[in-house]
Amino acid sequence: MGRFDKEGLKKGPWTPEEDRKLLSFIDKHGCGSWRALPAKAGLQRCGKSCRLRWINYLRPDIKRGKFSLQEERTIIQLHALLGNRWSAIAAYLPSRTDNEIKNYWNSCLKKRLTKMGIDPMTHKPNGEGSSKYVANLSHMAEWESARLEAEARLVRKSKILFHNNNSHNYNINPSTISQQLPYYQQLPCLDILKAWQMTSTKLPTINDITHAILRNNSKNKKLDSSIPSSTLNSSENIFANNAPTSKVGDDHQNLHNLSTINSCFEDDHLQTELPSFMQEFSGVFPEYTQNSTNGLQVDNIMGSCSGDFEDNKLLINWNNFPNYLVNSPIDCIN
DNA sequence: AACCGACCCAACCGCAACGGT
DNA sequence: GACCGTTGCGGTTGGGTCGGT
Numbered sequence: 001m002g003r004f005d006k007e008g009l010k011k012g013p014w015t016p017e018e019d020r021k022l023l024s025f026i027d028k029h030g031c032g033s034w035r036a037l038p039a040k041a042g043l044q045r046c047g048k049s050c051r052l053r054w055i056n057y058l059r060p061d062i063k064r065g066k067f068s069l070q071e072e073r074t075i076i077q078l079h080a081l082l083g084n085r086w087s088a089i090a091a092y093l094p095s096r097t098d099n100e101i102k103n104y105w106n107s108c109l110k111k112r113l114t115k116m117g118i119d120p121m122t123h124k125p126n127g128e129g130s131s132k133y134v135a136n137l138s139h140m141a142e143w144e145s146a147r148l149e150a151e152a153r154l155v156r157k158s159k160i161l162f163h164n165n166n167s168h169n170y171n172i173n174p175s176t177i178s179q180q181l182p183y184y185q186q187l188p189c190l191d192i193l194k195a196w197q198m199t200s201t202k203l204p205t206i207n208d209i210t211h212a213i214l215r216n217n218s219k220n221k222k223l224d225s226s227i228p229s230s231t232l233n234s235s236e237n238i239f240a241n242n243a244p245t246s247k248v249g250d251d252h253q254n255l256h257n258l259s260t261i262n263s264c265f266e267d268d269h270l271q272t273e274l275p276s277f278m279q280e281f282s283g284v285f286p287e288y289t290q291n292s293t294n295g296l297q298v299d300n301i302m303g304s305c306s307g308d309f310e311d312n313k314l315l316i317n318w319n320n321f322p323n324y325l326v327n328s329p330i331d332c333i334n
Numbered sequence: 335a336a337c338c339g340a341c342c343c344a345a346c347c348g349c350a351a352c353g354g355t
Numbered sequence: 356g357a358c359c360g361t362t363g364c365g366g367t368t369g370g371g372t373c374g375g376t
Contacts, residue, residue, distance in 0.1 A: 011345080011346075012344095012345075012346090012369095012370090013344070013345075013370085013371095014344085014345090033361080034361075034362075035360085035361065035362095047361085047362090048346085048347095048361095048362085049345075049346080051362075051363090052344085052345065052346080053344090053345085055363095056344070056345080057344075057345095084365065084366090085364090085365090086364075086365065087363075087364060087365085098363095098364075098365085099343085099344080099345090099365095100343085102365075102366085103342070103343050103344085104342095104343095106342095106343095106366095107341065107342055107343075108341095108342090
């Protein structure tokens, strides 16, 4: 049973016994080097095959089974923005693998969009008969794409600035930042990026960066170059307590995400600047909804962002922001 | 029951990216 | 900067399943 390659390594479907061996080994020793793993685990497989089996099938945090309507919408929206970047899309759906999303797209969603008269690759309408809502999508996708690019640039710039200023201090020299950048991109948000680089492979979300920017801006510009563990812990606690709380009650979009930052913000300057900062995050987003007669349809939704100070707490309302933006990681491209 | 085509999805393959030397 | 080993990613394949005839 089973195929073998020229080096005698097994190929093809995994047996329950092989799964058990791999699971038991990773449980005891972790992943480590995939190349060395098969021999140590007593498997006649190549490391690549073991890695794939673990990532796409055996990992305990994988959610299996039917995709929910919310997941479908998220995939379609993200595909419009990111294209076939399955791993990036999978990052927004933490319990689904890129392979699973890719398969679901190719076998189901792509066909559904085609049936609706939408080109699944460009997300543009194919013919005259397409809904007027769909006609707006490409424009919105471009807009969103530009937004994501801009956010990625922010992260890149921050990283560069961090490296330039590394081991000195976190003062930002405005002349090193393009004057073309919008207000929020000119703000320093370096400590959180450094914290992420040092402690986690998880990418920061818009929300995380918002917190970082506001926190840094509220400080007296000069920050210690090395982040003490107490600061890191504090950051982690702030974020842990402030994941946006979705109040979605059913499948219809009525997102109202609230972030509370439990820090002291008595900085008058920050309070003055806050409205324009919030404005930068507001805009129009494509939103897919399920229509019982016509299947999926695309609507424009207006997401707006507002902030209030209350008892030294900053409350950020992500009004009508789609989850995929509020909770989305931002690509850190070198 | 047998055949066939469509569909689904786990797994493979090749290439790109990354990190260490 | 070049090289090399390893890992990650996206496209593709192949085999099992299902439904229609």
